[in-house]
Amino acid sequence: MYIFKTVAALQAHLNEIRKTHQQIGFVPTMGALHQGHLSLVDIARNKHNYTVVSIFVNPTQFGDAKDLDHYPRPIESDIFKLQQQQCDVLFWPEPSEIYPKNHKGCKIDLKGLHLNMEGAFRPGHFEGVVEVVKRLLDIIEPDTLVMGQKDYQQCAIIRHLIKSLQLSVNLIQAPIVREKDGLAMSSRNIRLSPEGRRKAVRLSATLFQAKKNAVLMPLHQVKSEAIKSLNEAGIAIDYFEIIDGLQLHSIDNFEQADLVAACTTVNIDGVRLLDNIILKGNKDR
Numbered sequence: 001m002y003i004f005k006t007v008a009a010l011q012a013h014l015n016e017i018r019k020t021h022q023q024i025g026f027v028p029t030m031g032a033l034h035q036g037h038l039s040l041v042d043i044a045r046n047k048h049n050y051t052v053v054s055i056f057v058n059p060t061q062f063g064d065a066k067d068l069d070h071y072p073r074p075i076e077s078d079i080f081k082l083q084q085q086q087c088d089v090l091f092w093p094e095p096s097e098i099y100p101k102n103h104k105g106c107k108i109d110l111k112g113l114h115l116n117m118e119g120a121f122r123p124g125h126f127e128g129v130v131e132v133v134k135r136l137l138d139i140i141e142p143d144t145l146v147m148g149q150k151d152y153q154q155c156a157i158i159r160h161l162i163k164s165l166q167l168s169v170n171l172i173q174a175p176i177v178r179e180k181d182g183l184a185m186s187s188r189n190i191r192l193s194p195e196g197r198r199k200a201v202r203l204s205a206t207l208f209q210a211k212k213n214a215v216l217m218p219l220h221q222v223k224s225e226a227i228k229s230l231n232e233a234g235i236a237i238d239y240f241e242i243i244d245g246l247q248l249h250s251i252d253n254f255e256q257a258d259l260v261a262a263c264t265t266v267n268i269d270g271v272r273l274l275d276n277i278i279l280k281g282n283k284d285r
């Protein structure tokens with residue numbers, strides 16, 4: 001696996017790769033890689049024969065400087081995992097490579113997609129994500145971008161970015177990878193106490209039940225049943241929303257949208273856990 005720290009070296013390498021007509025699949029990450037990330041690498045590699053992964057802890061998407069400082073950076077084990085996964089290139093830049101002095105940023109109208117759910121709890125977060133993903137796409141110019149459905153709102157916003165700037169990259173929204181008991185994989189799971197880890201199982205169980213309920217009862221009741229289930233387990237809820245899967249606004253009628261998803265974030269042991277499920281429709285659009 002090649003490791004590049006500068007834009008110039010990475011681009012020179014990728015130009016050579018393109019001459020051999022290989023297509024490039026790209027997975028952006030902030031490191032602390034787990035099985036969920038590695039499944040994205042697999043998808044990128046199976047789709048195209050050249051795979052680039054970036055590890056960059058992006059300062060512009062953190063509201064709190066302490067969170068940024070404490071973000072895990074286990075680079076040695078990340079490199080090992082990527083090598084095992086047969087990743088071709090790791091791009092591991094310093095902030096000055098991503099945000100040079102002449103960097104202009106990326107201001108697009110997010111049409112309110114960034115305001116509810118995670119956006120309401122993390123003001124400015126999605127503007128930072130859009131800025132870094134646009135910059136990485138400009139640098140790498142991949143044929144395919146692979147991102148995880150676990151960050152549902154993030155995927156929807158990046159889909160909007162690609163569409164509104166007519167970028168020539170294909171976005172694959174990869175399925176959530178779960179532990180055997182259903183908990184969605186996340187770098188944050190290791191911060192749960194044994195008791196919190198047991199409680200966390202209720203999160204996915206509630207979403208699976210919501211999917212069953214969605215064909216049996218009105219959506220407002222699906223939502224209230226889900227909230228009841230999380231409350232009964234003593235789980236603090238940041239939000240539980242049933243949304244139009246593209247526009248991301250809450251809906252209360254299944255017929256209001258072709259793609260419908262339930263998205264939630266809860267707080268266990270002070271750890272924010274995100275999860276979601278598609279209740280209706282096809283995510284690949």
Ligand code: PAF
Pocket residue numbers: 028029030056058061129132133151154
């Ligand atoms: O999902 C993440 O890890 C980050 O938000 C991303 C997409 C790598 C941008 O920094």
